[in-house]
Amino acid sequence: MIKLLRCELLKMRHKYIFLTLLAITAAGLVFSLYGDYSGEFIQKNGWCMMLYQLPLANGIFFPIACLVISSRLADTEHKASSYKQLFTLEKRGRIYDAKLMTGLSMTLLSVLIYWSVLLVFGKIIRFYGEPPMELYLRYLACTAAATAVLYILQHGISMLFKNQAVSFFTGAIGTFIGVFSMFLPQLPLLRQLIPWGFYGALQFMGLYGWTSEERYANAYLKIMSVDPAVYVIIAVYIILFYALGKYLFCRKET
Amino acid sequence: MLLRLIRAERMKLKRSPVWIAFILMPIVPAVLGTINYLGNIEILDSEWYSLWTQHTIFTSYFFLPIIIGIYCAYIMRLEQSNHNWNKTLTMPVPKSEIFLAKLITATFMILISEIWIGVLLVISGKIIGMTAALPFKDIMIWCLFGSLGGMVMASVQLIISMFIKSFALPIGISLAGGISGLVFLAKNLGHIWPYSLMAYGMRSNSPQQMIESGYLPYVIICITYIALFSIAGGTLMNRKEL
Amino acid sequence: MKETVTTTMLTKEYGGIECVSHLNMNVKEGRIYGFLGPNGAGKSTTLKMLLGLVRPTDGEITIFGKRLTSKNRLEILRSTGSLIESPSYYGHLTARENLKIYQTILGVPEKNIDEVLKIVRLDRQGKKKTSAYSLGMKQRLGLASALLSFPKLLILDEPTNGLDPAGIQEMRDLICSLPKEYGMTVIVSSHILSEIDQMADDIGIIAAGRMKYQGELSRLHEIDRNKSLEEIFLDLTGKDVSL
Helix, strand or coil, X not given: CHHHHHHHHHHCCCCCHHHHHHHHHHHHHHHHHXXXXXXXXXXXXXXXXXXXXXXXXXXXXXXXXXXXXXXHHHHHHHHHCCHHHHHHHCCHHHHHHHHHHHHHHHHHHHHHHHHHHHHHHHHHCCCCCCCCHXXXXXXXXXXXXXXXXXXXXXXHHHHHCCCHHHHHHHHHHHHHHHHHHCCCCCCHHHHHHCHHHHHHHCCCEEEECCECCCECCCCEEEECCCCCHXXXXXXXXXHHXXXXXXXXXXXXXC | CHHHHHHHHHHHCCCCCCHHXXXXXXXXXXXXXXXXXXXXXXXXXXXXXXXXXXXXXXXHHHHHHHHHHHHHHHHHHHHHHHHHHHHHCCCCCCHHHHHHHHXXXXXXXXXXHHHHHHHHHHHHHHHCCCCCCCCHHHHHHHHHHHHHHHXXXXXXXXXXXHHCCCCHHHHHHHHHHHHHHHHHHHCCCCCCCCCCHHHHHHCCCCCCCCCCCCHHHHHHHHHHHHHHHXXXXXXXXXXXXX | CCEEEEEEEEEEEECCEEEXXXXXXXXXXXXXXXXXXXXXXXXXXXXXXXXXXXXXXXXXXXXXXXXXXXXXXXXXXXXXXEECCCCCCCCCCEHHHHHXXXXXXXXXXXXXXXXXXXXXXXXXXXXXXHHHCCHHHHHHHXXXXXHCCCCCEEEEECCCCCCCHHHHHHHHHXXXXXXXXXXXXXXXXXXXXXXXXXXXXXXXXXXXXXXXXXXXXXXXXXXXXXXXXXXXXXXXXXXXXXX
8 A cells, every 4th residue: 555655656746736736725825814804803803703704715725626636636547548557456446545545635734734824824913812722623623524525525536537527517516506505594404415515514603793784893703503413424425435436436447 | 711610629529518517507506596695685685686696706706717717628638638639730720720719619608608697597586586677788798798708718728728738737727817806806907807807797796887997998808818819829829849 | 753742951859859860851752652760760750840740940841842831831731631640539429520520621522531431441330439449440540531631642650550460451452552543642651661561662761860761662672682671671770779
């Protein structure tokens, strides 16, 4: 397995995959952090406010990172038709796993980078008080979990379909539904069942009392309860997508 | 000649179900945007205009740019695989026309999806029993201008996809482009930045105001960009060595 | 005898290294010109320059008596058919659909499609997608699209690549019949001498970008009567160069 992982790293040379990932993360950071931080409410509740606002940006950028990275890793082989050769050297399942581990660990690393930059940014901009580390760790775990589900799903699609337009369209349309689901409080099932909606489903910081006339005058932030079913669904999806993708890939004819 | 090339381009795309995405994608905001509209009906009081915003806000900033990026990458990908450039570039036709034919093929799909977005707006408005008069002329202008701005985006994306052999990278660039478009719009430069022209033309943010710069300047800017990028694309294709 | 293609001092540099060097090539009308050389000798680059796919660093190309320039390139291409490197094909389409694309662009009669499909014997493949074709069948499809307009000049780069022995024999017979049947001039490249030996009227041998021998094939035997053709070829191209 170590050998296979090293092969994956070798194949990534000259492909700038990690650089691509960093670029997407950077774009996500710019999008997340670009804004006006001068208001009194925001200054005072900055740390919690970020936790309230970020899931939307995460729901756009991390799905796209998963999509791009999984597709690029799989496409290297599709384009060179080298699966034929790989299959004579190694078990299909292990190839599937090696690629998954490479891509998933890189993507999760970028989540970690994103998260660290957030903390540094909050310090620089001087949000009031110390960051509530417990909440931030919870946020990190939630974002990582949602990203892992998506990566495993996208990895499966990219490996199964030679035409990468398939995985791109699935990812784009899924992300689209996911982003929308965050604006639809009346449809909680949508974001709880669609893998792209987990960023919203796992959001635990809520903003209350905000109105378009009074703005933040009576607003306050409060921790919301997250339906425990979501955690179960995520766990089931991780196992399901992994098992199904690997099963189909092993059965695929080349 | 150009007509023949366009017909040839359409044949190349036969049996690639890529176009389905252009049909499926607008349904998402149509359904979910309408639900959101109904949920917030007390704040959203501009009838058709509010509904239009709900339908197109994410579409024009993020998702249509990505779909255009994918489509352009796919068109170029067909040539890049299986040595097809060799054959395509030894056809006795000007290389600039090959580029133009591809651009028109992509634009056709953009136009279809814009019209579809407009049709979906009318359908969902009728379903929820919108009583105000249908602003037919406005919808037509949004869709047409959106297509024109989309064509600018497609011409840039085709050039990028022509040079970058990876499939994913140009699409990432189109997403970044869409975000840059958002930034330029926020800075009131939406009418001159190639990647914001589509969102600017679709007016999803403020459908009731017509374009501040006026119709004619918008069209002129779009056409100038399209001409510029087409010439660049044709020239670059001419210089392409295999 | 009229010359269909001539090059004078044709040179192509890549990063300061001459890949094709001062090449003078003469292809006579209505003949089969075998372009022979080891792998990497510069055959494909030369043929690409003839088609305007690669711009020469130096030198001139004359085709059909006209100097190849960016202005008359299209006019020359109209009477030229080619198969370069590997066959081009859109994998999700059938052979007929692939040819239909080129037929549309070229503006030649639709019946040409049936005719060339019959010539390369792909006329019974029906709805099979070309991505499922064997290498030999793809090669035939490539030849079919090169023949589609029944051009005056046909440029074939290693057309027997991937064909089985029967296919090679068939391809050879087909190429040999083209000058008589359709009055075509054919340039066919290969790195296998025995293959060219059975087809070509004239040959050019290229090694490391330079023309080592050019002339009638029969004259090559006379260079050294004590040696076989194979040995003469190896002497010319340098034994250490892999074939």
